Amino acid sequence: MTGTVPLLRARRRAVDVSLSLRSLVGADADVLADRDFRLLLLASLISPMGASVVSPIVESLAGPYGVSATEVALLLSAFTAPGIVCIPLSGVLADRYGRKPVLAGGLALFGLAGLGLALTTDFRVALALRLLQGVGYTGIGPILITATGDLFSGARESAAQGVRFTAVGASLTVFPFLSGVLVAFAWQFPFLLYAAALPVAVVVAVRFTEPADLGGDSDTDDDDASGGVRALLALARQPRVAATLLGRAAPGFLWFAFLTYNSIVVVRLLGGTPGAAGALVAVASVTSAVATTQVGRLTARFGRTLPTFASLVVGAVGLAGLALAPSVPAALAAGIPVGAGFSVALTLYRSAITGLASDDLRGGLVSLGESIGRVGSTGAPIAMGAVVTLLTAPLGYAGAVRAVSLVVAAGVVVVGGVLLVVGEQGAGTGAATDATAGDD
Numbered sequence: 001m002t003g004t005v006p007l008l009r010a011r012r013r014a015v016d017v018s019l020s021l022r023s024l025v026g027a028d029a030d031v032l033a034d035r036d037f038r039l040l041l042l043a044s045l046i047s048p049m050g051a052s053v054v055s056p057i058v059e060s061l062a063g064p065y066g067v068s069a070t071e072v073a074l075l076l077s078a079f080t081a082p083g084i085v086c087i088p089l090s091g092v093l094a095d096r097y098g099r100k101p102v103l104a105g106g107l108a109l110f111g112l113a114g115l116g117l118a119l120t121t122d123f124r125v126a127l128a129l130r131l132l133q134g135v136g137y138t139g140i141g142p143i144l145i146t147a148t149g150d151l152f153s154g155a156r157e158s159a160a161q162g163v164r165f166t167a168v169g170a171s172l173t174v175f176p177f178l179s180g181v182l183v184a185f186a187w188q189f190p191f192l193l194y195a196a197a198l199p200v201a202v203v204v205a206v207r208f209t210e211p212a213d214l215g216g217d218s219d220t221d222d223d224d225a226s227g228g229v230r231a232l233l234a235l236a237r238q239p240r241v242a243a244t245l246l247g248r249a250a251p252g253f254l255w256f257a258f259l260t261y262n263s264i265v266v267v268r269l270l271g272g273t274p275g276a277a278g279a280l281v282a283v284a285s286v287t288s289a290v291a292t293t294q295v296g297r298l299t300a301r302f303g304r305t306l307p308t309f310a311s312l313v314v315g316a317v318g319l320a321g322l323a324l325a326p327s328v329p330a331a332l333a334a335g336i337p338v339g340a341g342f343s344v345a346l347t348l349y350r351s352a353i354t355g356l357a358s359d360d361l362r363g364g365l366v367s368l369g370e371s372i373g374r375v376g377s378t379g380a381p382i383a384m385g386a387v388v389t390l391l392t393a394p395l396g397y398a399g400a401v402r403a404v405s406l407v408v409a410a411g412v413v414v415v416g417g418v419l420l421v422v423g424e425q426g427a428g429t430g431a432a433t434d435a436t437a438g439d440d
Contacts, residue, residue, distance in 0.1 A: 031160040037151055039208050040144050044167040046107060046197045047141045049114075050079045050133060051377075052172050052285070053190050055259040056180040056278035059267040064187045065123040069268070070388065073260045073381045078127045080256070082134035083374030090138045091146070091367025098210045099147045106139020107201035114194025133194075142370040149354035149362055150211045159296030161351045165343055169289025173282045180278020232357075232364045241356050241365075243423035247308075248353065248369045249376030250416040251345040254315050256380035257408045258284070258322065258338050261401055265322055265331060269398050272328040283332050284318075284339030291340040295347045305420055308348045312416040315341020316409035323405035345416075349373075384408065 031037055054061075054075050061072045094102045113133035117126055144164065152160045175193055182189035235241055262280050266272040298307040318337030325331035350369070357365040384404050391400035 031152060031156055031163060034151060035207075036209050037148065037160060037164075039204060040147055040151075041164060041167040043103060043107060043140065043200055043204055044144055044164050045171040046110065046200055047137070047144060048168050048172050049175050049194065049197070050110070050137050051076055051256070051259050052176045052281060053114075053179045053193050054079070056176045056263055056274055056281055057183045057187070057190055058260070058263040059277070060183045060187060060263075060274050064121050065126065066121075067123050069264055070385045071123070073385055075126065075130050076256060076260055077378050077381045078130035079134040079137070080374050080377040082131055083138050084371055084378065086135055086138040087142050087367045087371040087374060088364065089367075090142055091364045091370075094143050094146060094367075095362075095364060099143050099150070100204065100208045100210050102139045103143045103147070103208070104201045104205035106136045106143065107197045107204065109133070109136030110140060111136075111194050111197030111201065114191055114197070117194075118188035118191040138370075142367045145350050145354065145370070146362055146366045147211075149366065153355075156296075157351060157354060161347050161354075162292040162295030165292035165295075165347045166289045169285045169287075169292060169339070169343060172285030172288060176278040176281035176285065177275070178278070180273075180275040183274050229364075232361050232368070235357060235361060235365065236368060239425065240423045243419045244349065244352050244356065245365075245369050245372050247416055247419035247423065248349045248373045250312060250412050250419070251315065251342050251349065251376075252373040253376035253380045253408065254312070254319060254338075254412045255342045255346075256377045257384060257405060258319055258342075260381040260384060261405060262322065262331075262335075264401060265325065266328060269401065270325065270328050270331060272331075276328050276332075280322075280332050280335045284335035284342075287336045287339035288343035292343045292347050295344060295351070298344070299348070299351070304348050304352050305424055308345055308352075309417055309420050311341045311344035311348065313341070313413055315345060316413045317341070319409040319412075320406055323402040323409070380408070 032041075058072045058075075059069050061075075062069045065072060090102055090106070110133055113129050113136060116129045116132075120126055120129070145161070148160050148164055149157055151157075178193060179190035182193075236245060259281070263274065263277040266277040266280055267274060295307075314337045318334050318339070318341060321334030322331055322338065325334055350366070353366055353369040354362060387404050387407075388397070388400045391403060395403060
């Protein structure tokens, strides 16, 4: 009898947690009961660290590396650039050899290359290590999205992607703040945070269960490889699919514009500290974590198009607010709409892409979408830096940063809106799977 009481209390606590999650996420909160999905959530805590650890300390790294803050921002582009080429490859490898080896290997490379950053003051070596870290990431983020699509479908898949992004948001809440605090003790200390990827790689390698329908006879795979590539390219050329893939770059461009210049705005323009810059990213990330819990409900009620456009508008308003912020508290407040808009838009795009392909093409299509997203993420620091440099003479550095940020905010809304309209028109052709099918 004495052993029964603790068991009943444990069950009651589990029921209370389940009810709390259901009230937050909706009817599909039971996706958390899947063990493999919980492992994906663990890996999702690592996936955003590539940018979030570096973003708050851009201004602080200029001295150790002997370059300008604008040049330090190239560490963000160096991280995202490999994805343009390598993410499609990781998708093909994951479809052919399985999700687990690609995910575990990506986590290990990501962690080791990140730790290497603490061992050099040569900016060229740092850029090379960030490139390697970016290669590692291509085996993490896209595989997490694909594996979630393997486990669930319809509204449950949308809810699962939202819950997974909530884990991403939780990571973004902790690690940027820690990075901003640690850099005050030594510039190398923030890079030690990347060690967290290594034990997660081991857990995934040991515990994750590969989907039963992956793999197969290698001879058959060789025969079908070219046909699979042709089928993927044919799918990607369909109007709705192409518009969705291109639209995937919009939230990434918005987010990396924020990550690139939040430290510069807070520290240089507003006189704040690196810790305050880390707190700004944390504020945006808390909002991201909360907002993505509602993605399942949003898609069930409104579909994907309207919430996607609304989230782009909200994120753009936040970026504009950061650009025009007169004080550090105002900048912190701007992080709320940036985080909410970016996370919801990104989750909806990713969920839409997973629903546009059959199982045998899902990994490839998701990876193609992530590769295009990387074009936006990589292009933001480079393009904005170039334009800021051009405008610094006539407007001053502060004016140039603010003007370029405002233009980016407006451009994301306009381009994103046009692509959503094209995607909706393409849906009428019946050529692609309805991304909202099964939401009801």
